[in-house]
Amino acid sequence: MPHPQAKIHRMAELIEPIGAVTFSDVPNEAFLALGMRNYWDGYFAGRAAPLGQAPAEVVHAVFYNFAAGEVARHIPWVWGKTTPEEAIAVRERGSAAALRQMIGALADSPGLVRAADLACRAALSAPTEGRALYAGLRALDVPEEPVARLWHVATLLREHRGDGHNAVLLAHGIGGTEAHVLLALSLGMRAEEFGRVHHLPRPQLAAVVDGLRERGLVNAAGGFTDTGRATRERIEALTDESAAPAYDVLSAEELDELIAGLEPIAAAVQAAED
Numbered sequence: 001m002p003h004p005q006a007k008i009h010r011m012a013e014l015i016e017p018i019g020a021v022t023f024s025d026v027p028n029e030a031f032l033a034l035g036m037r038n039y040w041d042g043y044f045a046g047r048a049a050p051l052g053q054a055p056a057e058v059v060h061a062v063f064y065n066f067a068a069g070e071v072a073r074h075i076p077w078v079w080g081k082t083t084p085e086e087a088i089a090v091r092e093r094g095s096a097a098a099l100r101q102m103i104g105a106l107a108d109s110p111g112l113v114r115a116a117d118l119a120c121r122a123a124l125s126a127p128t129e130g131r132a133l134y135a136g137l138r139a140l141d142v143p144e145e146p147v148a149r150l151w152h153v154a155t156l157l158r159e160h161r162g163d164g165h166n167a168v169l170l171a172h173g174i175g176g177t178e179a180h181v182l183l184a185l186s187l188g189m190r191a192e193e194f195g196r197v198h199h200l201p202r203p204q205l206a207a208v209v210d211g212l213r214e215r216g217l218v219n220a221a222g223g224f225t226d227t228g229r230a231t232r233e234r235i236e237a238l239t240d241e242s243a244a245p246a247y248d249v250l251s252a253e254e255l256d257e258l259i260a261g262l263e264p265i266a267a268a269v270q271a272a273e274d
Contacts, residue, residue: 027094
């Protein structure tokens, strides 16, 4: 029997902060030490590295939700400073160090080892079809050290869900910048306030919002319409549904155990970030 969708969504909430430590200060500083010019150089080098030296057009397509031209400001420039293989290693070391720092004593607990093992079974069992970034990550060796292992498999599950999310967005005719605008609104922010898009030229961002307004997703005040909110909720539900096969390998009891094991770890990461 499939697992309840609420539990699949709960897994998304738990793996997000664990996988996202890769975007925190420790990994960023490690990339700056390689000669990266800024945070975004390290972001694109680390996250795109499993794709090899793919051109900016390919990275843009796989990442999906960046405005046109943003990827090209970093790819292929970063490959003149490092290699995908080195970027993968730097990202793993920095992310594991950041996670260990954030979770304290939990890093050496039997519960973390068990959670990493259960999550690894799920992360290595999901289908790769149509999931380019997840497939690239699947081709990498899984770290043996438990904290690095947990970060790695959380990232696998995160990117597996992310690839599915992109497919759902595409099916709903939602472009990359539009997806960021809808995310901003779901967080109670106006598009101009959201970090991923606030730097865009005002006319460019206004044109994206106007397009969503013409489709009936955004109202005159720049917030969600009922249709827009329902569309966002449907996209999230379908994304959870597309992520579910990763957990089919786990029994109901094992998934409950995994959730229980990840909850204190994810909470510690979020507390450290706050």
